[in-house]
Amino acid sequence: MSGTPKGPEKNFELPKTPGKKRAATGSHYDQAAGSSAPFTSLSSLPVVARGYRIHHNASAILEENGIGSIGGLPFSAGSAIGLSGERQQRRSTTENTTSETPKPPVPKKAKLTHPTLSIDMFIPKQMGDRVLSCGEGAALGHPLGTTTKKPRKIDIFEKEGLNPIQVVAGKNHSAVLTSDGQVFMCGINEKGSVPVGGVKHEGSNDEFTKIPFSEEIKSEGKIVMLAAGASFTIALTNKGSVFGWGDISSVNPSADLDILIARMQENPTIIIHQAKRRVVKIAAGEKHLALLDENGAILTLGDGQLGQLGRKNVYRSNTLGEESGEHLIVRRCPVARNVFVDGYWTIVHAENGQYYGFGMNDYAQLGTEINESDARRVEQNIGELHSFKPRALLHPTRAEAFEGDHFVNVTGIQHVVALNSVGEVFAMGKNINNALGLNNWDRKTGESHWLYDKLQAVEFDSKVVGVSAKLATSIAWTEDGTAYAWGLDTTGQLGLGLTDEDDKMVGKPAKISSAHHEGYSIIGASISDCHTLFLAKKN
Template sequence: MKATTKKVGRPVKRKAGEQSPKKVPEVKEAPVAEQVEPTTSRTKRVKHVLLTQDSYVPKFAAERVLSCGEGPQLGHPKRNTTKKPRHVSELPEGLKFAQAVAGGVHSFLLTTDGQVYGCGVNEKGTVPVDGLDRGGSTNKFKLLQFPERFRDDKKIIMLAAGARFTAALTEKGTVYAWGYLQVKITDIDSHSLFQNMQEEPTLIYAPILKRVVKIAAGENHLLMLSEDGEIVMLAAGASFTAALTEKGTVYAWGNLRDASGNIDSHSILQDMQKEPTLINNYKSTHVVKVGKVVDPDITCSFQIAAGENHLLMLSNNGEVLSFGDGTQGQLGRTMRTSHIRSNYMVDSSGNSRRLVINLREKARKENRAVDIMAGGYWSMVKVEDGRWFAFGLNNYGQLGVPLPKEADEPGAAGDTMQVDETDYHVYLPTLAAEYSSVDDITDIQGVQHTVCRSVDGTVHAMGKNTDNALGLDTWTGNDDNEHWRYTSLQKVPVPVTDGDSVVGVTATIGCSIAWTENGDAFAWGCDTVVINLREKADKENTAVDIMAGGYWSMVKLKDGRWFAFGLNDYGQIGVPLPKETDPSSSSYSMRASDPHYHVYLPTPAAEYSSVDNITHIQGVQHTVCRSSDGTVHALGKNTHNALGLNTWTGNDENGHWRYTSLQKVSVGDGDSVAGVTAAIGCSIAWTENGDAFAWGRNTVGQLGLGVTNGDAVPSPDKIVSNHLEGFKIVYASIADKHALVLATKKEEEDSSIGGLCEMIDAADLAEHMQQD
């Protein structure tokens, strides 16, 4: 065997620019220390928030729907224009509404019992209600019927609307969408899914592992936020991954391979290549990991471990199951390995009994398994009395099972490095005396060599040692037949500092890494690729909220920071613009505002991160946000006073046409704002007491303020309508040419309101003389 890379001696931590030390300091035994999650001055602990649908779905039940603006999407059969919010009267009696979404040419309503009603222009499936032809339109809200095959996903709990499409989220966590997407004036139909969306509501996401808890839509894109807390462990092989849920179910995806190539002899193996597939639904016992030791009274999941092409599963009652390729003996269930039947690899019977390994310890009471390890083409199982059993490929003695006698005889095949390819298999669970001699092993990793870590922080290794894979600095080159392999565990001198201790190890072919409590990492063996081992992972990078609008997206992390990506041509997403857009630059003017500044990857949106507890972010060329304390801020393009600041004076002004930092918007008389909605150039905010205020462009009456305010409203103005008498606004959604409003009856109003509402139609005459 010819070495192709330089050898590396004992494991050494190096800093940039340092030379390899010639001597390794004496290794001191590290004391056993309680494992504590490290913290630094730059990080803070953030309380874990479990993401659930209940945290995001609307909680109100509105009795009244109102709309204003123009177009059939208003839902008024007798008129297509109204400049003030008008009651949508032609809806079935008794309905209560949880959400209203306004799209570019369409509107949809979600009832509290999960029904969806829509109206507007049916451009390529935008409003696929019964009786409406493709390309037709309807100005009456009609019930949307979902395909029969989708009706087992429970009720719909959330809607999101883009320019020409709508998405729906169900209680099951499934997401559907209908309509079409467009880039400039070109339809996006490059995929069959996009084509199907134009015909009927189409499945976008199916929750095999995680449910979606929230959806948010921009003009032509959709964001989905998934729940956490369900997956408790992952294990990865060469070309597949397995996931373990908190309920003890195991899923896997990817493909398995053996010496002949891809393994697809069973339908489960074929399904794995398409999507996450159920591997074990072991109802009588669950599969998970709870710490390092199994409590006999705990009936919850325990552990999974993966080799190159096989998977081990440990149940809470101490049984071990194996799945996948067994040609090297790594399944531990059969002596036959050359042509394994598919029913030995997988079990589709529903109870997984075929996958259980017989540990051949029936005569002993201590035969209950408490831990499992897997790597390469081998598997290991620990039983209650501390002994380890191994099976699989053992060609370098890496399993701790003695090699056949002939392998150790001088001159025998396998005794020298040049003829080291002899395969020695252990087909059934066999005592691994070497590992059984080490107390409290927590990790075993590797392929042709194995590295293990004990609870006291010590590290041992054995197996193939070419390229000094064991970290002993004993192998001298291709002619070294003495130190190329070790069949007994050797202590690895990891040079940790006083008071520090190794907490984990990982290994693959010819190389290993160990890391300590202090966050240091040490590597040894074959180093073919240079990597930075000191990169600190951000433990607070779990998403807890999402926002989308126009051509941008935003994600909030657990620590409160917002990250944004998408079109940022007016600085509307809180990410600094390029230097050339600075006021001192000659290109800084409203007439030179067309350059597209994109943020392609999630980038800190410092402006939004500076505001506490943001609950809403809406808009396209400008954005408006609402905080939990009821305050409103805005930034981005300010032509037509889109930000509601009353600072823009006209087309010849270059001073106030854009703001790249958040500006506070004064809404009402200090009332606490409950929510905001925004489209191109216009915004609406509604308060806790049920009032609504609008500002910005009002070209077709979409602000609901009537025609007396002209086509631009410089600051928040209260929306007033006879149709709102006795009602309080609880939700609003605005698009380019119309707005939808949901309202509930005011609690303090008495029954006389009913008589007033009956007189609304008469009062409309005077109102619409003013509007029209």
């Protein structure tokens, strides 16, 4: 496996046409040049309607049987409005008036694609024996301890014989899921993000504590997956229901969304009910979330000011509380096989093998090229992102930089780290502070190698099985249980034990070691702004 960029570097200019991921187009930016990729039409792709996957050639079958709509959605071969069953029958009768013995039409069953996605394809299954954390803050879960530069074990899980299966880190909170569906949390209770009894809003809890759920929530099934945003957490059950808690507020929400936000800030609240829609995967960004249902539909909720919802952030009053998610579907998105969410963006892997991105693409991290002058404007306005919209992709747009490979995870904010199905790691986007792990950016010559719009190979000696990334920081772990970190260590979140005298910029993947995980293999990790959680299994 090579650690060099894919193909020869092209200094001073972007490739004029985007290529496949493995093509020789591994350009980096040294000065302003380039072009942006246009929006790609999705008219030839399968679409999602009312929870069904409908291919365009299915219209002839539906029309032949007098079916003018599916789930209330008009449908026809040549237009958005289908022929009604009555009109189709009249036309057939007229055409057969010259026949002496007209034959009644034989009804045929409409061919609708059966669900192909299941929860088992996405949920964590490997059980750990130990949870560790590093960094700073109450979210570490170490009572009376607020800073640790190397991974340190959290006693409660071993002491009480719990079996952790997933760890997720929010901005100022942490959550651990056990194999029996319990959730333990700690950190700052920012507007209900850590709903532990006795902890007030904006208060904190520095010890992992079990979250109590209502009987209504428990009836939705066993929790099998978690995802955490900056100040909220969502949960998926084995029945396909989704509920969440904490703060997922938008800058300009609708009145209806305000009600849902208020409910989530007070108590865990059902978002999708399994009787109305089965969700198979959940994912969270800073202030938004995305759901993938069993039919390949993508649903989004939260703050969409930078395009990360992939649709207009509009909700109708009669949809509030219906728990089907019909109003949350990204209509322009093709049928999906996977979805990845982080920061202020969403990436969809479509059933046809193509990738689509929407949201903040300020550093070409979504696989769609930008002009370097746009990226430099971002750097100059970095403190004004909420009023300045640099290269925001407002609707699903082809992300050709990812195509030609099968990725199982994509994560990051201004840069992304992508893991493919054979254990190779690639990175793309903003490379300041060596965020991509290429060890080729220097503070003194920062004008070079600061931005990549094509995936670059990140070198490892063995197969990688997991990755996690946030702002200028990344974590990866291999099949032999070794964890690596790179980027800018600001609070000890890289777990490398760096002191004030050390250079906090780690140019390439460096091995993480700690006395607390000797004899243990790392099988999971989640990094956030100020801390990192690790899941380890005893050797």
